[in-house]
Amino acid sequence: MRTTVGIVGAGPAGLLLARLLHRAGVETAVLESRDRRHVERRQRAGILEQGTVDVLRAAGAGERMDREGLRHDGIELRYAGTRHRVDFPALTGGRSVMAYAQTEVCKDLIALRLADGGPLLFEAEALAVDGADTDRPRVRFRHRGVEDVLECDYVVGCDGSWGVTRRAVPAALSRVFEQTYPFGWLGVLADAPPSHDELVYARHDRGFALLSLRSPSVSRLYLQVPAGTDADSWDDGAIWDELERRVEAAGAPPLTRGPISQKSVTPMRSSVHEPMRYGRLYLAGDAAHIVPPTGAKGLNLAVGDVVTFARALVHRRETGSDALLDGYSATCLRRVWQAQRFSADLTALLHRAPDAPPFEDRLQHARLERLTSCRAAATDLAEGYTGLPF
Numbered sequence: 001m002r003t004t005v006g007i008v009g010a011g012p013a014g015l016l017l018a019r020l021l022h023r024a025g026v027e028t029a030v031l032e033s034r035d036r037r038h039v040e041r042r043q044r045a046g047i048l049e050q051g052t053v054d055v056l057r058a059a060g061a062g063e064r065m066d067r068e069g070l071r072h073d074g075i076e077l078r079y080a081g082t083r084h085r086v087d088f089p090a091l092t093g094g095r096s097v098m099a100y101a102q103t104e105v106c107k108d109l110i111a112l113r114l115a116d117g118g119p120l121l122f123e124a125e126a127l128a129v130d131g132a133d134t135d136r137p138r139v140r141f142r143h144r145g146v147e148d149v150l151e152c153d154y155v156v157g158c159d160g161s162w163g164v165t166r167r168a169v170p171a172a173l174s175r176v177f178e179q180t181y182p183f184g185w186l187g188v189l190a191d192a193p194p195s196h197d198e199l200v201y202a203r204h205d206r207g208f209a210l211l212s213l214r215s216p217s218v219s220r221l222y223l224q225v226p227a228g229t230d231a232d233s234w235d236d237g238a239i240w241d242e243l244e245r246r247v248e249a250a251g252a253p254p255l256t257r258g259p260i261s262q263k264s265v266t267p268m269r270s271s272v273h274e275p276m277r278y279g280r281l282y283l284a285g286d287a288a289h290i291v292p293p294t295g296a297k298g299l300n301l302a303v304g305d306v307v308t309f310a311r312a313l314v315h316r317r318e319t320g321s322d323a324l325l326d327g328y329s330a331t332c333l334r335r336v337w338q339a340q341r342f343s344a345d346l347t348a349l350l351h352r353a354p355d356a357p358p359f360e361d362r363l364q365h366a367r368l369e370r371l372t373s374c375r376a377a378a379t380d381l382a383e384g385y386t387g388l389p390f
Contacts, residue, residue, distance in 0.1 A: 001119070001150045003029040005313070006139050008126045008165050009158035010039055012102055013285035013302035015109035017156060019059050020310040022116050026317075029119040029150055031141050033159070036110065036122045043189065043262065044102035046212060046220060047072075047199070047296035049387030050095040052303045061108050069100035070213065072198050075385065077372060078249045079203040080365065084372035091375070091382035099199075101214050102299055129155055129168035133279035153280065156309060158302070160286040161271065169278040181268035181347065182354055183207070185293060186223045186231060188239060192258025194219050201350055202247045203364060208351045209246035211255075219256070222293075224351055231263045239263070268292045268347070270340055276329040282309055289336050294350065295343035300387055305332050307390045335388060342384040 005021055007014045010032030018028045032039060048056070048069075056062045073096045077084045088096050113120045124143040131137045132155065139150040157165025193216060200211035207224035214220050223242055225234075240257050247255070271290040276283045285302030308331050312324035324331075349367055353360070371377045 001029060001148065002152075003027045003119070003150065004153050005029075006137070006150045006152035006155045007031070007158060008129075008139060008155065009160065009163065009285075009287070010106075010110070010120065010122070011044075011158055011160070011285065011302070012105045012109065012299055013306050014156070014158035015106060015113060016055070016059065016061070016303060017158065017284070017306035017310060018113055018118060018120070019061060019109055019116070020306065021313070022113075022118055023059065024310065024314050026313060027118070029152075030113070030121065031124040031126050031139065031143075031150065032120070032122050033125040034122065039122070040103055040107050040110065042103065043187075043264075045293070045296060045299040046099055046101045046214060047300075048098040048100055048105075049296075049300040049303075049385075050097065051387045051390045052300050053098045055303055055307055055390065056105070056108075061105075061112055064104070064108055065098065065100045068104070068215070069098045070216075072097050072099055074382075075199045075201055076196065077201050077203075077368065078247055078252070079368050081249050083249045083252060085198075086378055086382055086385075088382045088386050091379045092386050095382075095386040097296075097386055099213055105299075126159060126164045129157070129165055129281055132168050132281035135280065137280050154313070155281045156306070157281065157283045157287040158285050158306070161290055163287055165281060166273060166283060166287050168281055169273075169275070169283070173275070173278065175274045177270075177272045177274070179270040179344070180227075181292065181351075182227050183224050183351060184227050184229060184268050185210075185266045186225045186229060186234060186239070187264055187266055188221050188260045189214065189262040190219045190221060190258045190260050191217065192219050192256045193217055195253055195255045200247055202249075203350045203352075203368065204246040205352060205361070206242070206246055209243055211243075211247060219258070225265060226354065227267065229265050231265045234263070236260045266293060270344060272333070272336060272340060274329070274333060276305070276332050277325075282328055284309065284332075288332070289340070291339055291343040292347050294347040295339065295385065297339040297343050301336060301339050304335050304390050308332055338384075338388060346381075346384075 284305035
């Protein structure tokens with residue numbers, strides 16, 4: 001096979017990049033190790049920043065999102081039995097976020113890719129990237145038991161933190177910055193209408209809780225739990241009881257309970273791989289960085305990466321200059337580290353570490369009081385949450 005840009009991974013980053021480049025007249029081929037059903041069912045992020053919403057619309061991928069997604073103009077913070085709303089549009093000049101699950105984004109982009117007619121191979125396992133430092137990189141892959149080679153001008157790795165593309169960057173040139181948290185999130189999908197029309201972030205002495213949603217009839221809910229917790233060790237009743245304890249606040253509506261259809265535990269960690277480019281290999285999304293889910297940044301950072309690459313490639317075609325492609329890593333990393341800062345700050349603000357001394361508890365309350373009483377502090381939160389411009 002031969003193409004201009006070989007894309008490894010058909011998550012939202014790889015699929016969106018294929019769409020952006022198709023509309024720019026650039027040939028691509030997408031390789032995905034899992035089957036289509038898996039890609040369209042795996043539960044991941046659900047909050048889209050304003051910039052991500054705008055990009056999907058501009059790419060012709062926003063019709064169903066605008067029809068079925070749920071716009072959020074703020075979040076509610078709860079602590080010490082009190083409720084405080086952060087009004088995004090009032091603090092950011094009109095920006096908001098959209099609740100629309102990653103699974104739905106992938107379904108929309110897959111449908112567009114198939115309609116566009118470009119190669120999209122499911123169950124195509126990338127085995128290695130060869131010649132990344134040459135002008136003819138190659139992706140060796142196995143599709144339906146047969147090994148083949150995809151020859152490209154460029155390779156973009158959207159295959160996650162354990163994929164093969166990151167391993168193509170020589171270890172001597174790589175630096176990985178990591179932080180692991182001593183807790184995780186027990187996440188559940190419940191067939192129950194959301195108890196609040198916006199996301200609720202709750203800081204409690206027993207641990208963090210989050211009330212989110214996937215649709216008007218499906219709630220997405222999270223509890224802070226110790227690292228290594230087995231999701232099956234929590235029965236449904238215990239989950240609902242603990243959620244009620246942690247989100248309780250004066251005047252808050254009661255939780256709407258319902259059957260829990262899925263539950264899992266998400267580890268909490270941060271990771272950044274530098275550089276994000278080696279020769280003609282470009283890393284995007286989880287292949288280059290992981291953020292804790294507190295700030296809802298993972299998918300949105302991936303969108304920022306592929307928008308940056310697509311712009312750089314189009315710039316080269318129009319001007320002959322490699323300047324933007326050469327600057328890809330530095331450009332993306334500036335945004336990545338700001339998202340890491342935001343996510344780490346929000347995680348530290350709302351989660352109680354297992355060995356936290358009383359002094360730290362008091363500091364958390366002082367920070368929350370500052371945030372909910374100072375417009376400048378609330379504006380910083382709102383700008384970070386709705387996202388920096390691409």
